[in-house]
Amino acid sequence: MSMLTPPGMGGKYRITGDKYPRMRRPRHRRRIVLVAGAAVVVLGAAGWGTLQLVDVFSGGDDTKTTAGRGADCKPAVKATTAPVAALxxxxxxxxxxxxxTPRSGLAKSTADELKKRGFAIGKIGNAPAAYDKKVPGSGILLGAPGATxxxxxxxxxxxxxxxTKTDTRATADVDLIIGTAFKNxxxxxxxxxxxxxxxxxKPAPTGKC
Structure with a gap:
């Protein structure tokens, strides 16, 4: 009789040989872990698909682009042309x-050239005392405020x-007073x-990021 045979038991209940039964861990824990892992994967895939659908129907690209801009960035505006005031x-x-200036004949020669370029010529002569020999630059354009x-x-x-300088005249003519620095x-x-x-x-300004 083997030492592993309980007292009073024999026959078919007797344990013989030198091999012992091995104890195995229950398999239900492993199944739980596998099932839980599979559930996480399925839920993750479902959530990702939902986000993609929302992104498509809500215009996700525009949202991302706006989020990536700075706080002061404005959407680009189509280039247009600014109207030009009638000149x-x-x-x-x-x-x-x-x-x-002290040079004689300068007013006449300058007036002739302006006439060739299409301008209407009015008076020609020496500058008034308030400006005579007192214009150090190339010249002064003098006229009514509307001339500006x-x-x-x-x-x-x-x-x-x-x-340029304005005065109180009521007419639309403009004075060109030639200064001492004038050459041509x-x-x-x-x-x-x-x-x-x-x-x-001129093209109107556009928004840029």
Whole structure:
């Protein structure tokens, strides 16, 4: 009889040999772990699919783009052209040419050149006492306050560096008072290009990030 056979038991209940039964762990715990893992995977996949559907129907790309912008960034606006204020043509501007320098004949030669460039010429002569020999720059454009909205801009293309000044006159004519630094009007090609640029519409600013 084996030592493992309980007392009083024999026959078919007797344990013989040198091999012993092995104890196995219950398998139900492993099944629980596997089932739980599979459930996590399924729930994760379902959640991801839901997010993708929401993103598609709610325009997710635009939302992400907006979120990535800075607080001061504004949506881009389509490029448009800003309207240009109507400027008078040279023929619509009457220019009085006055010489405030010691050089004689300067007012006449300058007036002749302006006439060739399409400007209407008014008075020609020496500058009034208030300006005679007192204009150190290339010249002064003098006119009524309304001249600042057009006449000064157009006439200014003919002489860069000329300053502007307004007075109380009621007429639309403009004075060109030639200063001691004056040499010549700007080259005609340069002045013509400046006139063309004045009449070109400028693109309106667009938002950028």
């Amino acid at each position: 008078p043509k040279p023929a619509q501007i009457t220019v009085n040419v006055y010489n405030a 909205k057009g006449a000064f801009t157009v006439l200014g293309t003919q002489l860069k560096g000329a300053t 009007l700007d080259p005609k090609a340069t002045a013509d290009a400046a006139l063309v640029a004045l009449n070109k519409p």
